[in-house]
Amino acid sequence: MDCFTFLDYVEALSRTADRNRFEANLIDTRYAEAQVDYTHRKHFFTDWARVADVAATDMTALLSPAAITVPKHLNARADGGVYLPGIPVVDRNITYIRSAAVDQGVINGLRTGDYIGAYADQPGLDVTHVGILVMTPSGPVFRNASSLATNNKVVDTPLGEYVQTVPGIVVLRPRSA
Numbered sequence: 001m002d003c004f005t006f007l008d009y010v011e012a013l014s015r016t017a018d019r020n021r022f023e024a025n026l027i028d029t030r031y032a033e034a035q036v037d038y039t040h041r042k043h044f045f046t047d048w049a050r051v052a053d054v055a056a057t058d059m060t061a062l063l064s065p066a067a068i069t070v071p072k073h074l075n076a077r078a079d080g081g082v083y084l085p086g087i088p089v090v091d092r093n094i095t096y097i098r099s100a101a102v103d104q105g106v107i108n109g110l111r112t113g114d115y116i117g118a119y120a121d122q123p124g125l126d127v128t129h130v131g132i133l134v135m136t137p138s139g140p141v142f143r144n145a146s147s148l149a150t151n152n153k154v155v156d157t158p159l160g161e162y163v164q165t166v167p168g169i170v171v172l173r174p175r176s177a
Helices: 003-014 019-030 104-109 159-163
Strands: 056-058 068-074 090-098 115-119 127-136 139-146 153-158 168-174
Touching: 003 019, 003 127, 003 139, 139 159, 153 159
Parallel strands: none
Antiparallel strands: 056 168, 068 090, 090 168, 115 127, 115 168, 127 139, 139 153
16 A cells, blocks of 8 residues: 555544545545546645645644745656646645754644655655654654565654654644534
């Protein structure tokens, strides 16, 4: 399972009170206006906070005065092509917190269940990997579906360790069902 599928399923399950609603909730999570097709798929992490059937609120700017906002052209490759054929380029301002600025104040503002995206410093992408923040007795962890050959499963990585490996983070908070 890839990291986005993991988040899709977790979000849909969090809104599901009985088995019969899971499929409908998964469709609402993955697709704009519940239209199941490639063009309505929420392909980018920040789509969850911007596209119809909004599932989350972008908390990034509220968590740190050091948050940076940059214009991005989602889906536009540096070579002039696109990552996803048939999907238009989306101009969007992406706010992220540089890894060096993820301090105790930021950590204190996070909640279990927040969605964390690893900010993408390359053109055309908002994030490169996503997971869920879980507060544990030993500290915050980044729970994610790792595709690394050594893992290839859902793993918990201490948040501080993970943040040191990426340019920054984008934080979305799920909306109540």
